[in-house]
Amino acid sequence: MDEDIKQSLKLFIVLSRAHKAITEQTNQFFQASGVNPTEFAVLELLYHKGKQPLQKIGGKILLASGSITYVIDKLEKRGYITRVNSPSDRRITYAEISESGKEFMAEIFPEHEKKLHELTEALSSEEKDQAIELMKKLGLSIKDLSY
Amino acid sequence: MDEDIKQSLKLFIVLSRAHKAITEQTNQFFQASGVNPTEFAVLELLYHKGKQPLQKIGGKILLASGSITYVIDKLEKRGYITRVNSPSDRRITYAEISESGKEFMAEIFPEHEKKLHELTEALSSEEKDQAIELMKKLGLSIKDLSY
DNA sequence: TATTGTTATACTCTATAACTATA
DNA sequence: TATAGTTATAGAGTATAACAATA
Helix, strand or coil: CHHHHHHHHHHHHHHHHHHHHHHHHHHHHHHHHCCCHHHHHHHHHHHHHCCEEHHHHHHHHCCCHHHHHHHHHHHHHCCCEEEEECCCCCCCEEEEECHHHHHHHHHHHHHHHHHHHHHCCCCCHHHHHHHHHHHHHHHHHHHHHCC | CHHHHHHHHHHHHHHHHHHHHHHHHHHHHHHHHCCCHHHHHHHHHHHHHCCEEHHHHHHHHCCCHHHHHHHHHHHHHCCCEEEEECCCCCCCEEEEECHHHHHHHHHHHHHHHHHHHHHCCCCCHHHHHHHHHHHHHHHHHHHHHCC
């Protein structure tokens, strides 16, 4: 039992280190591309899932409404997204990725993927499948616990 | 090859989610205990490895020297650590955990471990060993890459 | 000259609360 | 009344640069 607890701590430590090692690299890449991780997350959402109400973006990225306004303002000033009014409910504003934003993502997203591929090449394809299963199981179980 | 790239992206996503799910819980625990993750990291270092030069702490936790001063000031004000001069090199200041800091860690560290154990109980002991091996391999390989 | 730690300063990100407008 | 988004404000945390003390 005591060994089990140490094992769980160990898992947390190696998981954290692996995550940190990867995100240090990706964040550096984001920064070199002129966006921060939050902005990239918003752009990725809009790029892959289409336009979204600001409220919903806040829900996915876990940001308060005032903070969303701030992030969306920045992306809009940079020309990567536009605000679009909802015709059916005039309280709602959508954020939609612009042509310029699409070009930006079309350029950096494949690089991001490629970088991730290189960063994880220590694992074979089989090991990655194993790791995916284990991390999925772990992540999902905790999401369930948090209610 | 294209599938391999998608697989790597998938691994990054599930790894990030699992990590986020866990750290959300641990950070909440830290906050309830009155410290932030950085402060906990410093305390843990001093608790388990003994006193350290401020410079070295900054290296481990990845903080600039000015930021270290800020963090150490906070912990010192709370009475969890003390500054100790080095007799051999008068430029150096050690941070050392105080009795009060030890008591604090003696109380919360086992809780932290227990919490981690509960959070990871979706995985069997064998699965955890697998996950530990995979994450270790991944994390170490990236550290090697970053030189 | 180089290194350690401090000070002063500024910036980024996020949260909170009060507000407007719409429903 | 409740919801969506904005504005104004504040705070935490971090970085940078200039500095003093020491090596």
